[in-house]
Amino acid sequence: MILIRRLPLAAAVFGAGLGAAAAQQLEPRAYAPSPVDVNIVGAPYAYQTGNVITDPSLPVKDVDAKINALAVFYDRTFSFFGRSASALVTVPYVWAKVTGEARRRARARATCRCVLPRISSAPRL
Numbered sequence: 001m002i003l004i005r006r007l008p009l010a011a012a013v014f015g016a017g018l019g020a021a022a023a024q025q026l027e028p029r030a031y032a033p034s035p036v037d038v039n040i041v042g043a044p045y046a047y048q049t050g051n052v053i054t055d056p057s058l059p060v061k062d063v064d065a066k067i068n069a070l071a072v073f074y075d076r077t078f079s080f081f082g083r084s085a086s087a088l089v090t091v092p093y094v095w096a097k098v099t100g101e102a103r104r105r106a107r108a109r110a111t112c113r114c115v116l117p118r119i120s121s122a123p124r125l
Contacts, residue, residue: 016086027069034084040075052098085123090116 045068052063071092078085095112 067096
């Protein structure tokens with residue numbers, strides 16, 4: 001009986017917390033100490049190819065994708081109130097070619113995008 005009385009209260013507390021939930025992006029070694037006054041520049045590249053699985057109810061089949069991704073970045077470590085910190089700028093660029101059959105017609109699409117650049121900083125405690 002007590003459980004039934006507390007159930008609406010528990011549901012209200014749980015429901016109130018749903019709107020405030022937020023995600024955090026974790027980076028490996030984000031809080032590892034780094035030497036001060038170091039510049040790091042890189043351009044990692046990734047290539048993926050393969051079949052795309054689609055919903056069988058859609059009029060799309062035999063979809064094949066070839067995706068290229070390049071992310072140029074610059075990272076600078078510096079001293080921030082006696083602690084090591086870093087500032088990172090990343091500019092990703094993606095280009096792809098997708099082929100398949102839609103409504104019984106062969107289709108192909110090629111696209112390229114410069115994704116929104118990302119700027120982040122992290123003090124290392």
